[in-house]
Amino acid sequence: MRRFVIVAxxxxxxxxxxxxxxxxxxxxxxxxxxxxxxxxxxxxxxxVCQNQSIDDxxxxxxxxxxxLVRERLEKGDSDKQVLDFLVDRYGNFVLLxxxxxxxxxxxxxxxxxxxxxxxxxxxxxxxxRRTVTLETGRLSVxxxxxxxAIVKSGNPD
Numbered sequence: 001m002r003r004f005v006i007v008a009x010x011x012x013x014x015x016x017x018x019x020x021x022x023x024x025x026x027x028x029x030x031x032x033x034x035x036x037x038x039x040x041x042x043x044x045x046x047x048v049c050q051n052q053s054i055d056d057x058x059x060x061x062x063x064x065x066x067x068l069v070r071e072r073l074e075k076g077d078s079d080k081q082v083l084d085f086l087v088d089r090y091g092n093f094v095l096l097x098x099x100x101x102x103x104x105x106x107x108x109x110x111x112x113x114x115x116x117x118x119x120x121x122x123x124x125x126x127x128x129r130r131t132v133t134l135e136t137g138r139l140s141v142x143x144x145x146x147x148x149a150i151v152k153s154g155n156p157d
Contacts, residue, residue: 023063028070037070040082044069045096053096065094 028034041055048059054066065086072082083095092098100108139147 026063026066026070028074033070033073036079037066037073040069040073040079041066043083043096044086045094047090047094 028037038055042053044054044065046052046054046057046059046062046065048061049057052062054062054069068086069082072085077085086094092101092104098104098107
């Protein structure tokens with residue numbers, strides 16, 4: 001039992017702790033609006049943290065964006081209107097999943113292209129290494145005769 005408790009404590013310490021970024025004073029009184037605000041906040045990128053949603057970030061700019069989202073929702077904007085407003089203000093970069101457009105095509109294509117380039121480079125390197133190994137691994141005629149003599153006689157000298 002003692003081992004179980006120790007393992008459980010270590011597991012709890014090693015688990016990543018989720019930052020609760022949304023402060024109590026930000027939460028809307030209407031649960032439906034709050035749910036919409038949280039859903040929208042999870043789609044928006046924190047401009048400071050960059051790979052974190054504003055819902056997860058405790059940066060001051062993320063707080064400002066969360067408040068702005070809630071303010072727009074309270075004014076009656078739809079989810080699309082809120083996102084459009086933020087994209088107009090900050091560009092597609094504010095979205096964690098920017099749309100595939102001509103302007104963002106390079107952004108979407110770079111990762112798969114880099115994987116393909118890496119795989120091609122690995123294949124080329126493996127082929128070169130194999131060719132070099134085969135070329136340097138061959139015996140000269142004299143070495144082959146000597147090896148044959150050793151194998152037949154069973155005596156290295």
